[in-house]
Amino acid sequence: MKFDELFLSPHQDLDGHISALIHAFHETDDSRLPYDRAHFIHQLSEAGMPSGEASLADYVERLAGLLPGISHLASPRYMGHMTAPLPAYTGELSRLLAMLNQNPMKMESSRLLSFLERESLARLHRLVYDQDDAFYQAHMHAKDSALGVMTSGGTIANVTALWLARNRACGDNLFALAAEGWRGVAVLGSRLMHYSFDKGMDLLGAGASAVHRLPVDEHNRLSIPALEAELARCKAERIKVLALVGVAGTTDFGSIDPLPEMADIAQREHIHLHIDAAWGGPTRFSSRYRDLLAGMERADTVTLDGHKQLLVPLGTGMLLCREPGLMMAVKREAPYAIRATSFDQGRFTLEGTRPANALYLDAAFHLIGVSGYARLIEENYDRARLMATLIEADPAFELMAAPVMNLLAYRCIPPHLQGRTPDESDNIQINAFNIALQKRQRAEGHSFVSRTARSVTRYGEQPLTLLRAVLLNPQIRREHIEALLAEQKRLGAELAQELFT
The missing domain is CATH 1.20.1340 (dopa decarboxylase, N-terminal domain)
Incomplete structure (x- = not known):
């Protein structure tokens, strides 16, 4: 043309x-x-x-x-990753958003959409923190405060949370801590923390080794005794703890850290508490399951990720702050765009340019809303429990943890090892078997689950290869789950002949 x-x-x-x-x-x-x-x-x-x-x-x-x-990704037999199928209206809305080409980092380049972004953040803030009307009227559109920021995803939201925690604790210069007698800094959380925290501490100059990954209990939640012991060790060694990180929906098991206990410790020790609820945050929509996230409202910051259980496109992450003035700790300005007297959200964001994806949230809130999200959460969590029941009833599989949300970790057992308790040598065979099975299923392309490598309490610290199912798609039915498991059994029988005979 x-x-x-x-x-x-x-x-x-x-x-x-x-x-x-x-x-x-x-x-x-x-x-x-x-x-x-x-x-x-x-x-x-x-x-x-x-x-x-x-x-x-x-x-x-x-x-x-x-x-x-x-x-x-939208196939109901594709249960491998945390990317949601999108409602049909998204295509036309994305066309509008792309052609508008607004940049909400600055009001001049988005005008009314800057206010729409603040309104959307306020709706999510209320979902998590549940303040009263007067609070939101005072802070939703205030000039020198922010209820949160939009980001391009959960990783940038988590990195921004660490940036806030660092600046609250010691300003923007880690080296100044040495003059106060500190020998280093640390962020504490479970070994199931997302790897974005390693990236964040590396970017902040502390190095990934400053992320201290602690043991979990039999339910794959951060061990509170281990946390207390690590806090004591950090005090004794003059390591300043910048933040505690709790996870509301681990990527491997969907487990939830003991948030109330972590909030008590953070309050006692005057440490920033961040909750990574990229996966589990929308659980708050469900009256049946919302108590799973008790304590999240006490966090200083919370990460949400829209492309997961909010059913909006990739690139829609959010960081929420309990206190509206907290974002001022990372405020930055530029004379040609983000001026000191401006109203621009770009003063508080790591990214200088990003699309106005709050429009996707606005559409979802109006077209799906509380009732639609509650239904999505409850039906998907029920699907996970159904799949767990099917797995437990079949000796060809082993469920590794009871589902908390809508993620399942399990593994397929070769025929010659079924009906017995695997020992360390057996687990090595089962690991190789499940790696081959997951690759074979992916290669055929009819259905899919992902895989991870974790230890679980019943087998000590031995690394295990686990299959990982994500029950996110609202179109998944019992027959899709049964077909996926049946395919794994068929492929498993074929592989057992190849690997063990």
Whole structure:
């Protein structure tokens, strides 16, 4: 196409072609083009820059060739990752958002959407902290305070929380602590903390070794005795603890740390408490399950992640602050854009440019709302309990932890080891078996679970390979779960012949 034509109305048939591609994509699974690294590399191996002379029809044809190789995340048999299928309205809304191309880091580049972002953050703040009307009227649109910030995801939200905790504890200069007699800094949490905390402490200059990962109990929650012992050790060795990190929905087990006890300790020790609720935060919508997160409202900061259980696109993360003035600890300005007298959210954000994804939240709040999210949470948590029941009833599987939320960790047992308690040698065989099984299932492409490597209390500290199912898609039915497990049993029988005979 000619350059000027690209800025005019799009080709009249483009909408129809894109809609057809989306429909065809949602009607298939990964088996249409099984994963083949060599094939994918061969398909996309051109390093030369295109001339730009292709027509829109030519590019649609290119897209049609790419889509079969893309992960079919919306399939109800795809239970491997924490990426939600999106409501049908998202496509048209994303078209609007892309063409508006607003940047809410500065009010001049987004105007009313800056206020929409603050309103959306206030709705989430109320979900977590439940302050009264007067609080939100005073702080939702206040100039020198913020109830939170939007980020491009949970990782940036967690890094921002560490940035806040560091600045609250010692300003922006870690080296100044040495003059006060401190020998180092630390962040304390369970060994199931997300790896974004290692990144954050590395970026802040303390190094990933400043993240102290502590033991968990038999329910995969941070051990409070271990936390108390580590606090005492840090005091004795003059290590300043910048933050305690609690997890509300670990990525491996969906477990929830003992948040009330952690809040008591943080209050007693005057330490910043951050709760990573990227996965579990929306549990607050459910009257049946919201008590699982008791104590979260006492956290100084809380991370949420919209592309998980809020059903909005990737790139929609949030950090919420209990105290509206807390964000001032990381306030930054620039004379050409983010001035001291401005109202801009960019004063408080690590990212200088980001899309106005609060519009996705606004749509979800109005179209899904409290009742829709409550239904999503409760039905998905029930699905996890159903899958756990099916696993426990079948000697071909071993459930590694009772479900707390809607994540399951389990493993498939080779036929010759079924019906006995595995020892260390058996577990080595089972590990290899489950790695091969997960890869084989992924290669066939009809269904999918992910895998992780963790120790569990019943087997001591021996690392185990675990299959990991995420029951997030509202279209998952019992027959999809049964089909996935049946496929694992079929593939497992085939692999056992290959590996153990």
